[in-house]
Amino acid sequence: MNALAEQYAEYEVGSIFIYTHEAHPGENYPHHTSMEQKFAHARALRDLLGVTRPILVDALDGACHRAYGSMPNMSWIFNRAGIPIYKADWTDSNSVANAIQYFVDVTRRRREKERLVPFRVERLDFRTSDQEEFYKGLERSGPKAVREFREAGL
Amino acid sequence: MSNSDLIKRYNYDEFTREKVLPWLNFEASPPLGQKAPDFPLWHLDGTETRLSEIWSQHLYTIVEFGSFT
Numbered sequence: 764m765n766a767l768a769e770q771y772a773e774y775e776v777g778s779i780f781i782y783t784h785e786a787h788p789g790e791n792y793p794h795h796t797s798m799e800q801k802f803a804h805a806r807a808l809r810d811l812l813g814v815t816r817p818i819l820v821d822a823l824d825g826a827c828h829r830a831y832g833s834m835p836n837m838s839w840i841f842n843r844a845g846i847p848i849y850k851a852d853w854t855d856s857n858s859v860a861n862a863i864q865y866f867v868d869v870t871r872r873r874r875e876k877e878r879l880v881p882f883r884v885e886r887l888d889f890r891t892s893d894q895e896e897f898y899k900g901l902e903r904s905g906p907k908a909v910r911e912f913r914e915a916g917l
Numbered sequence: 918m919s920n921s922d923l924i925k926r927y928n929y930d931e932f933t934r935e936k937v938l939p940w941l942n943f944e945a946s947p948p949l950g951q952k953a954p955d956f957p958l959w960h961l962d963g964t965e966t967r968l969s970e971i972w973s974q975h976l977y978t979i980v981e982f983g984s985f986t
Contacts, residue, residue: 764981777975780983781958784928786937787986794928798959806961808985816981819958819966824920825927827956827968828982832946836983841972847953852943854981866977881950904986911932 764856765815767863774867782808782820783828786835787912789905798823811903840866855890 768778782805788794795801798820805818821827831839832852838859840849849862873879901908918926929936947953955969972978 764979768979771979775976777971777978778981779971779978780981783982783984785984785986787932788928788930789986792986794930796928802959802961802963804985809961812985818961819968819971820961821958822956823928824924827958829927829940829942830947830954830956831982832943833940834943834982836981837943838982839980841953841978841980843973843976845953845955845969845972846951847947847949848977850943850946850949854983859979863977863979870976883949900986908932908986915932915934915937917934917937 764854764859765813767856767860768816770860771863771867774870776863776867778816780808780814780816780818781827782818783833783835784825785904787901787904787908789901789903789908791903791905792908795823842866851888853890855888858888858890861888 764778768776771778782801785792785794785804792804792807795804801820801823805820808814809818825833831837834852836854838849838851838854839847840859840862841847848866849859851858869879898909901912926936927940955967958966958968958971960966971980
């Protein structure tokens with residue numbers, strides 16, 4: 764997603780990361796009890812995982828995250844008027860790239876005076892399921908996060 | 918639910934079906950094509966902004982939600 768942000772910056776596309784709650788709280792990164800702690804975890808995300816996009820922190824009660832569906836790693840695309848034009852219940856850079864390229868093309872076509880009207884589309888996209896990388900993430904949080912995920916059976 | 922109870926439940930302390938699943942509500946999320954709800958957000962230096970300030974800065978804005986874990 765960082766590479767995608769850099770690739771499309773020249774097309775007036777902004778990219779941010781909104782820091783939510785800990786999906787898998789563990790010994791190293793426990794559940795949030797204060798904004799100071801939430802900021803510290805967000806900085807860890809930036810520093811240890813190399814997120815280069817601006818990171819914005821949600822309120823401690825997750826007001827923004829909850830209003831948008833509370834999925835642990837979802838992606839949205841908004842236009843300048845604040846209208847969502849893409850939403851995905853999981854983040855996949857290929858899916859987002861496909862969508863943003865389409866919308867950049869829409870902008871170009873409009874500038875070329877093509878008359879366009881919106882319509883709705885639903886689509887089932889496919890993401891890579893990297894179990895090894897996922898478990899590395901759980902291990903960063905701590906053994907508790909690994910154990911609870913296995914026990915939850917989700 | 919009081920705000921302190923909401924904060925405690927939203928920031929669940931363990932990953933169990935009972936504590937996690939009630940929050941997953943993507944089906945009820947804002948629809949495409951209609952003005953989206955706006956919320957305050959904070960930069961890492963603590964300065965406050967709003968989602969609307971972010972999306973108004975570019976033709977399109979990609980927003981990824983997530984956390985360290």
